[in-house]
Every structure is written in C-alpha cells, then in structure tokens.
Amino acid sequence: MRKKLIAGNWKMNTGYKESEKLAGDILKGIGKENYKRSDILLCPPFTSLGIVKKVIEGSGIKLGAQNLYYENDGAYTGEISASMLKSIGCEYVIIGHSERRKFLHENDRMVNQKIHKALEYKLKPILCVGESKEEREDEIFEGVVDNQITSALSGVSIDNMQNIVIAYEPVWAIGTGLHATPKQISSMHGFIGEVIERLYNAEIADDIMILYGGSVNDENCKEIFNTKRVDGALVGGASIKPEIFVKIAEEAGRAIE
Ligand code: PGA
Numbered sequence: 001m002r003k004k005l006i007a008g009n010w011k012m013n014t015g016y017k018e019s020e021k022l023a024g025d026i027l028k029g030i031g032k033e034n035y036k037r038s039d040i041l042l043c044p045p046f047t048s049l050g051i052v053k054k055v056i057e058g059s060g061i062k063l064g065a066q067n068l069y070y071e072n073d074g075a076y077t078g079e080i081s082a083s084m085l086k087s088i089g090c091e092y093v094i095i096g097h098s099e100r101r102k103f104l105h106e107n108d109r110m111v112n113q114k115i116h117k118a119l120e121y122k123l124k125p126i127l128c129v130g131e132s133k134e135e136r137e138d139e140i141f142e143g144v145v146d147n148q149i150t151s152a153l154s155g156v157s158i159d160n161m162q163n164i165v166i167a168y169e170p171v172w173a174i175g176t177g178l179h180a181t182p183k184q185i186s187s188m189h190g191f192i193g194e195v196i197e198r199l200y201n202a203e204i205a206d207d208i209m210i211l212y213g214g215s216v217n218d219e220n221c222k223e224i225f226n227t228k229r230v231d232g233a234l235v236g237g238a239s240i241k242p243e244i245f246v247k248i249a250e251e252a253g254r255a256i257e
Pocket of ligand 1: 009169173174175176177213214215216234235236237238
C-alpha cells in the first residue's frame, strides 16, 4: 500500500493566534516518525497561511489553501491568485469543494479554470467531487461524479495528471457525522478510477490519489483507511481538534504497514 495523504481542511475557522497554536499542537503531536509514514497537509484560511507556514517550516508537514481565483492578477477585489499561494509556500490547493459550489455558486466551468490555473503555477489541486443526498437516493450518483470529473479535467494533459488529487466527498456525509460505508467508498473510488481510465489510461487511473472526505474522525478512520482504493482523507471538523487529527494521522501511518 502506498503512503496516504491526510489533509486538514480548517474551513472558515481559526484566527491568527488560534491557527498558530493549532499548527503547533499538530506538529508536536504527530512526531517525526509519522511524517515519514503518511503525508500531512494543513489547509488553514488564507489569513493564517503565513503563520502556519512559519510554524511547520522544515517539519515535512505540507501547506495548502482552500481555494484560489483563476485570473493572474488585477481588479478582482477579495480574490487570491495562484501566484500569491505559491509565494506564501502552498503546495496544494483544494478546488471545487461542495460548500463553495453551494454557497459561492461555483460551477463546473469555474472549477475547470481553477484547476488549470493551479497546474500552471505548479500547485497540486485537490479536486472535490461528490453527490447530494437526493442524487444518492435517485441512484444517479455515478453520473453526477462522472460529469464533475470530466468537466473539471477538461483540457488537462496526461503529464499534469500526476499532480492531481481527487477527493470523493459525498455532500450528505460532510459535517453530518454520517460517513459513507466502506462499500460505498470503495465502489465510488473504483468508479472514479474507471472514469480516469476512460479519460486518460489505465496507468494514470492506477496512479491517481483518491481521498475520502465526509465526517472522518478518530473512530471511523481505521476502517476507512483499510478500505480498497482509499489513498487518504480530507478531514474537516476533526482537523481543528489537534488530538483527533493526530490520531487520524497515526492511523494512516499504520494502514500502510
Ligand atoms: P467534515 O468535512 O470532515 O467536517 O465532514 C470534510 C470536508 O468538507 O472536507
């Protein structure tokens, strides 16, 4: 089994001082051994990227942002560009999170533009996909995820695929305490592999990292990490509780033994 990626999406939480403390607590808790056994990524709000970078400098923990804007620079009040993220030390950027699709009206075209901009600046996009509760009940979830991936990756070259991470996050599982079952997860991750094989080839499909996200915590993570085709987790609520996030990271390290 390959090294897992555990990403903490802090969402719109933690001010400057809290972020400094949270990053420090995670750093202390995780310990050197665990960075070697899994990749740990912190995605604080934009306003805390600088301080979190300072805290984790030299540790092996990676830094990511929760969003970017697809223009290079200019009159886009309130937006943050890929080059700004790069200059502050980000390696990853979350793109197309369902909360942005819902509350900020991000559509598939914007998600595709953001993916291209991230790749242009050598940021690794974590592309979030996933169906709503209604779409699962109506049994159209595979079609929904297929469309999201196909449009998000439109125009992305084979060479760039090694930098893409996909996060399967069923909307009904985010922040609800109701995670998808291992069967649902492995079936969808397998399906995502088929979509990537259709769009690219079998080798790219085998290599692509697919994370699961949606109510991952210290109690359910072991089962999730040992589920077929799960390469890690995108953790929301539990990522701002350092002792829980550390336990999740430790479990990810054990899962590759
Ligand atoms: P959650 O969020 O872990 O709080 O469900 C996951 C996410 O939105 O990335």
